[in-house]
Amino acid sequence: VVGKRCTTNRENRSLERLVKQNRFKNVGKLHKEWTEAGVKASRATTHRCVKEFGYSCCIPLVKLLLNHRQRQRCLSWAKEKKNWTVAQWSKVLFSDESKFCISFGNQRPRVWRKGGEAHIPGCLKSSVKFPQSVMVWGAMSSAGVGPLCFLKTKVTALVYQEILEHLMLPWLNDHGVDVPDWPANSPDLNPIENLWGIVKRKMRNERPKNADELKATVKETWASIPPQQCHRLITSMSRRIEAVI
Structure with a gap:
C-alpha cells in the first residue's frame, strides 16, 4: 500500500x-531551505522528491566561453559536415589533450540535471585547479585508439607541430586517415572527449602513488579500449552536429 x-x-x-535556482546545491542544503520555508519533510523525502522531478545527480561539464566569431565558425563547420556519412567520419582522426589526476574520486562538485540539460548554463561549472596530474595527448579513429603522448608543457602551436610530425603523421600514413579543418573550442564535437571520460572511469578504482604509476595506468587503460568502442563514438558525429546546429 502506497x-x-x-x-x-x-x-x-x-x-x-x-533546485532550478542553483543546480549545485546538495540534498542537505535543499532540505534546509525547503523546511525553513515551512515545509515539514525529512531529508529522505527531499531527496526522493528531487529524483521524482526527473533530476539526476551528475558530474557537471565545464563551460567554454565562445565569442560570436567562434560560434559562427562552429555553425558553418557543422553545416558543411551535416550530410557526412559514418563511412566518411570513419576516415577522420580525432585528437586532443586531457589532464589525468593522481587523486580520483568524488572531489568534484555534483549538479542536479534532467536528460538533455548537460549543456545548459545553469548545469555547467568553471574549470578549477587540480591535484598532481599529467597532461596526455592522444588520437583515435574508427579503427581504434591511436598514439598516446605525455606532455611536459601546455600544448602550444610549436609543441603541437612536433606532435603532428613525430606521432600523428606516421600513424596517418599507416591507416589512410584524413584530417579536416576544425573549429576552435569545440569539445562537444570531438568524440575523443567521451573516450577520455571512458578511460578515466576505467581508472576510477586505481590508486597510483606518483606520476610514473599514473602514466603507466593511463597507457594500460588506453590500450585496453576496443576498436568497437571507438567506432560507436564515431557513429555519434551526426547527432553531435545536429545538436550544434
Whole structure:
C-alpha cells in the first residue's frame, strides 16, 4: 500500500524552484531551505522528491566561453559536415589533450540535471585547479585508439607541430586517415572527449602513488579500449552536429 504523501503539490513545486535556482546545491542544503520555508519533510523525502522531478545527480561539464566569431565558425563547420556519412567520419582522426589526476574520486562538485540539460548554463561549472596530474595527448579513429603522448608543457602551436610530425603523421600514413579543418573550442564535437571520460572511469578504482604509476595506468587503460568502442563514438558525429546546429 502506497503511503500518503506528506507534502503538497504546491510545496513540491517550491522545492523544484529551489533546485532550478542553483543546480549545485546538495540534498542537505535543499532540505534546509525547503523546511525553513515551512515545509515539514525529512531529508529522505527531499531527496526522493528531487529524483521524482526527473533530476539526476551528475558530474557537471565545464563551460567554454565562445565569442560570436567562434560560434559562427562552429555553425558553418557543422553545416558543411551535416550530410557526412559514418563511412566518411570513419576516415577522420580525432585528437586532443586531457589532464589525468593522481587523486580520483568524488572531489568534484555534483549538479542536479534532467536528460538533455548537460549543456545548459545553469548545469555547467568553471574549470578549477587540480591535484598532481599529467597532461596526455592522444588520437583515435574508427579503427581504434591511436598514439598516446605525455606532455611536459601546455600544448602550444610549436609543441603541437612536433606532435603532428613525430606521432600523428606516421600513424596517418599507416591507416589512410584524413584530417579536416576544425573549429576552435569545440569539445562537444570531438568524440575523443567521451573516450577520455571512458578511460578515466576505467581508472576510477586505481590508486597510483606518483606520476610514473599514473602514466603507466593511463597507457594500460588506453590500450585496453576496443576498436568497437571507438567506432560507436564515431557513429555519434551526426547527432553531435545536429545538436550544434
